[in-house]
Amino acid sequence: xxxxxxxxxxxxxxxxxxxxxxxxxxxxxxxxxxxxxxxxxxxxxxxxxxxxxxxxxxxxxxxxxxxxxxxxxxxxxxxxxxxxxxxxxxxxxxxxxxxxxxxxxxxxxxxxxxxxxxxxxxxxxxxxxxxxxxxxxxxxxxxxxxxxxxxxxxxxxxxxxxxxxxxxxxxxxxxxxxxxxxxxxxxxxxxxxxxxxxxxxxxxxxxxxxxxxxxxxxxxxxxxxxxxxxxxxxxxxxxxxxxxxxxxxxxxxxxxxxxxxxxxxxxxxxxxxxxxxxxxxxxxxxxxxxxxxx
Amino acid sequence: xxxxxxxxxxxxxxxxxxxxxxxxxxxxxxxxxxxxxxxxxxxxxxxxxxxxxxxxxxxxxxxxxxxxxxxxxxxxxxxxxxxxxxxxxxxxxxxxxxxxxxxxxxxxxxxxxxxxxxxxxxxxxxxxxxxxxxxxxxxxxxxxxxxxxxxxxxxxxxxxxxxxxxxxxxxxxxxxxxxxxxxxxxxxxxxxxxxxxxxxxxxxxxxxxxxxxxxxxxxxxxxxxxxxxxxxxxxxxxxxxxxxxxxxxxxxxxxxxxxxxxxxxxxxxxxxxxxxxxxxxxxxxxxxxxxxxxxxxxxxxxxxxxxxxxxxxxxxxx
Numbered sequence: 001x002x003x004x005x006x007x008x009x010x011x012x013x014x015x016x017x018x019x020x021x022x023x024x025x026x027x028x029x030x031x032x033x034x035x036x037x038x039x040x041x042x043x044x045x046x047x048x049x050x051x052x053x054x055x056x057x058x059x060x061x062x063x064x065x066x067x068x069x070x071x072x073x074x075x076x077x078x079x080x081x082x083x084x085x086x087x088x089x090x091x092x093x094x095x096x097x098x099x100x101x102x103x104x105x106x107x108x109x110x111x112x113x114x115x116x117x118x119x120x121x122x123x124x125x126x127x128x129x130x131x132x133x134x135x136x137x138x139x140x141x142x143x144x145x146x147x148x149x150x151x152x153x154x155x156x157x158x159x160x161x162x163x164x165x166x167x168x169x170x171x172x173x174x175x176x177x178x179x180x181x182x183x184x185x186x187x188x189x190x191x192x193x194x195x196x197x198x199x200x201x202x203x204x205x206x207x208x209x210x211x212x213x214x215x216x217x218x219x220x221x222x223x224x225x226x227x228x229x230x231x232x233x234x235x236x237x238x239x240x241x242x243x244x245x246x247x248x249x250x251x252x253x254x255x256x257x258x259x260x261x262x263x264x265x266x267x268x269x270x271x272x273x274x275x276x277x278x279x280x281x282x283x284x285x286x287x288x289x290x291x292x293x294x
Numbered sequence: 295x296x297x298x299x300x301x302x303x304x305x306x307x308x309x310x311x312x313x314x315x316x317x318x319x320x321x322x323x324x325x326x327x328x329x330x331x332x333x334x335x336x337x338x339x340x341x342x343x344x345x346x347x348x349x350x351x352x353x354x355x356x357x358x359x360x361x362x363x364x365x366x367x368x369x370x371x372x373x374x375x376x377x378x379x380x381x382x383x384x385x386x387x388x389x390x391x392x393x394x395x396x397x398x399x400x401x402x403x404x405x406x407x408x409x410x411x412x413x414x415x416x417x418x419x420x421x422x423x424x425x426x427x428x429x430x431x432x433x434x435x436x437x438x439x440x441x442x443x444x445x446x447x448x449x450x451x452x453x454x455x456x457x458x459x460x461x462x463x464x465x466x467x468x469x470x471x472x473x474x475x476x477x478x479x480x481x482x483x484x485x486x487x488x489x490x491x492x493x494x495x496x497x498x499x500x501x502x503x504x505x506x507x508x509x510x511x512x513x514x515x516x517x518x519x520x521x522x523x524x525x526x527x528x529x530x531x532x533x534x535x536x537x538x539x540x541x542x543x544x545x546x547x548x549x550x551x552x553x554x555x556x557x558x559x560x561x562x563x564x565x566x567x568x569x570x571x572x573x574x575x576x577x578x579x580x581x582x583x584x585x586x587x588x589x590x591x592x593x594x595x596x597x598x599x600x601x602x603x604x605x606x607x608x609x610x611x612x
Contacts, residue, residue, distance in 0.1 A: 049493050053500045061506030064515065068364065071516040072371045072379070097499055108410050109609070192343060195352045201502075202359035211363060212370050 020119070029124035036128025040098075041135050054090075054136060055143045062086025062144055065211045066152050077245045078212070080154040081238055083145065085210040088237075090140035091175055092230050094133040096200045099179030102129055104186050104193040112187075116283050122276045126183060130176040157244040163254060164240040170261035171233025177268030178229055184275040208234060215250030225251055229264050232257050328422035332430025336403070340434045350441075356394075357442035358449055361387040364515055365454055381457065382550050384450030385542045386514035388443040393479055393508065393534065395439025398501035399432035400483035401490045405498055408606065415606045418597075425593055428487055429480060436476070447545075458546065467544035467571050471578065475537025478582040481589035482508070482532075488589075488596025494610035513552030514538055518559075526559050533585055536578035543571055 011017040020028070044050065065082040103126075106112045115125055148154065158164055182200075186193035207224040208214060208231035214221040215235070224231035236257035239249055251257070341349055364383040368376040407414035417427055450456040486504055490497050511521070511529030518526045518535060529535050530553070539552050554560045554568030561567060569577070600606055 043494070047494050049489075049497075049500075053497070053503045057503035057507040060510045061503070064506070064510040065367070067510070067520050068367055068516045069371070071520045072368065072376070074371045078367075078371070093499060105410070195343065199352055199355050202356045202363065206359040206363045206366070209366075212367055216370050217366065 028119055029121050032118070032120040032124040033128040033131065036125050037132035038128075040129070040132025044136060050136065054140050058086065058090065058140060059144050059147055062089075062148055063151075066148070068211075075247065076153075076155070077242050077247050079152050080156065080242060081213065082211045083148040083152065083154050084238060084241065085205075085234060086148065087141040087145040088171075088230060088234050089205070089210065090137040090144065091134075091172060092204065093201070094137040095175050095179035096182075096197050098133045099126065099129055099176065100182035100186050100200070101193050101197050103183045107187065112283075116280060122280060123180070123273060126180045126272070126276075130179065134172070134176075156241045158241055159243045160240055160254070163258065164237065167233060167236045167240065167254060167258050167261065170258060170265060171229055171237070174229035174233065174261050174264040174268060177265055177272055180272030181268055181275055184272070184279045187279060204228065204230065207231065210234070213238065213247065213249045213251070215248070221251070225257070225260065229261065229268075232260050232264070236261070324421065325423065325426055328426050329430040332422075332427040333433045336399075336431035336434030337437065339406075339431075340438055353438050354442050354445040357387060357391040357446040360390065361446050361450060361454075378550060380454060381450070381546045382542070382552070383515045384447065384454060384456050385545055385549070386512075386538055386552070388446035388450070389475075389538050389541055390505075390509065390512075390514050391439040391442035391446065392436060392476065393439075393512075394502070394505050395435040395442075396432060396476065396479035397483045397486055397505050397508075399435030399439075400428050400480070400487040401501040402435075402498070403428050403431040404487050404490045409609050412609065418601070418606045424597060425484065428484070432480065432483055436479075456546075462547055464544040464547070464571070467575070468541055470575055471537055471540030471544060474575070474578045474582050475533060475540070478533030478537060478578070478585050481582070481585035482534075484589040484593045485585075488593045491596050491600040491605055508532070508534055511535070512538060517550060517552050517555050519555045519557040519561075523559055530559065530577075531581060531584075533578055533581040536574050536581060539569070540571065540574045540578060543574065 062083060062085075065086065066079050069078045069082060103112060106115065115122060149156075182196075186196060189196065205211075207217065207220055208228050209217060209221060209224070210230075213235065214224055214231050217224070221231070225235060226232075235249065235251050236254040239251075239254045239257075252260075343349075344352075361384055364387060365380065368379055368383065404414065407417060418424055451458045482504075486501055490500060493500065509515070511518070511525060511532065512534040513529065514534075518529050521529070535553055542549050542552065551558075551568035553574075554566065560569060
């Protein structure tokens with residue numbers, strides 16, 4: 001499909017084929033991006049089981065936390081906090097399972113050496129994964145948000161729509177940037193990668209304040225806001241979607257948190273680029289990274 | 295010796311002498327050997343990837359973080375109910391480690407062997423029963439889950455101030471509830487394993503999704519009475535709420551009931567505030583038997599479908 005969108009130029013000689021212009025390199029990377037995103041998007045049609053497992057069941061998980069708050073007779077805003085947190089877990093899980101651990105699994109499947117030997121930037125492959133994964137995650141997040149909002153009667157109060165959209169986009173950018181960094185780290189750590197995916201779920205949910213304002217965690221919350229995109233993005237979105245609430249967030253205003261997200265996006269993207277280059281160099285030099293099941 | 299080129303069967307002298315009865319399916323010794331080997335293999339796969347300290351940290355981080363999320367929610371809301379609920383959520387969260395490990399263990403074994411190590415097809419054609427091998431592999435993960443549960447309980451008692459009196463623990467109730475409850479968990483795990491056989495590689499996250507959904511109807515972290523009646527009923531026909539109730543009542547006799555209480559189906563139907571321990575055990579036994587029978591039927595049907603469609607040999611990716 002991607003070759004139809006970006007057809008490779010016809011070459012009359014091997015020398016001409018090897019001389020890549022900047023435009024041709026970009027076109028190749030775009031083809032790689034679309035090609036890597038394609039199976040994720042197309043796969044959604046081929047096996048509908050994800051609708052049950054990725055949309056309906058996560059809604060029930062979010063509901064469990066809603067009922068914890070109901071059992072405690074918490075203010076209604078907290079139900080909204082849990083719903084927003086439940087929606088954002090879709091993106092975090094996608095980053096951890098389908099970005100961070102993906103290169104390790106590609107190695108196990110024998111695809112990694114093909115990626116390294118193909119004339120493209122690894123960033124385009126990871127970006128393709130992100131774009132493809134975003135489709136499914138967005139469905140899941142939207143479903144959890146809409147259904148839970150309707151079922152549990154969550155009332156939002158948004159005054160700064162533009163900032164809310166900007167924070168959401170920046171949160172995704174920072175999250176997937178972090179996912180790219182983690183992808184190369186997981187690849188180097190081998191079998192530990194699998195266990196790291198476990199370590200990066202509930203512990204990160206806790207320090208990110210998935211179901212409650214992260215500022216209530218004190219120093220741990222402050223550290224999370226400074227380092228984890230999920231924590232800072234979720235907190236900024238809560239402040240923006242419940243703008244009239246009396247509940248204290250104890251964190252910087254959303255404008256500052258948006259700037260933190262900009263910083264995270266830049267840092268994680270540069271770090272991902274550097275770590276992937278380092279990884280590629282190591283892969284070519286040692287040939288060890290293509291050894292499977294380690 | 296058979297003639298060179300003559301057709302041979304497993305029982306023919308041409309492939310190693312007389313038929314070894316231990317290799318016939320259904321032999322108890324062979325079944326036990328397959329189970330023990332799978333358990334050992336599962337433990338090696340779970341534990342040999344790092345040093346024991348790091349393994350310990352990884353194993354307990356998830357359950358402790360889960361309980362901390364709930365304790366933070368209780369503390370932020372405050373009020374008189376929070377102290378009462380703290381022991382409730384600590385025990386529920388600790389027990390949930392078993393559910394996660396039991397359900398995910400069996401399902402992930404299918405995905406591990408099919409997608410990563412590509413050994414599932416060989417396990418299926420070997421004389422060992424797939425269900426026995428899976429249960430053996432699952433035991434290793436349940437052992438890791440048990441470690442997480444014990445540490446979470448200890449964490450709750452020592453650091454979160456959950457009042458716990460060793461002398462008041464009803465040990466027979468703990469033992470019976472655990473035995474019956476783990477049987478029910480394995481049954482749910484087998485059902486999910488049968489489903490996972492039919493799905494693609496992305497099913498890695500499915501066990502967590504199923505466990506998360508069961509979390510809603512299990513009464514692990516809040517009493518079922520707060521749920522709408524039909525949803526509460528769904529929970530009561532599974533073994534999980536009865537198992538958690540049994541263990542919780544045994545460990546914390548003064549704890550809030552997860553099944554009874556004002557507004558609950560139980561209290562509405564029976565007029566009693568909470569089920570007696572014997573009633574909990576009977577309900578756990580009945581729901582466990584039904585789950586196990588359902589698991590046997592679904593697992594067999596899933597295995598047959600996977601065999602006929604060639605799904606054991608399929609690898610996917612996206």
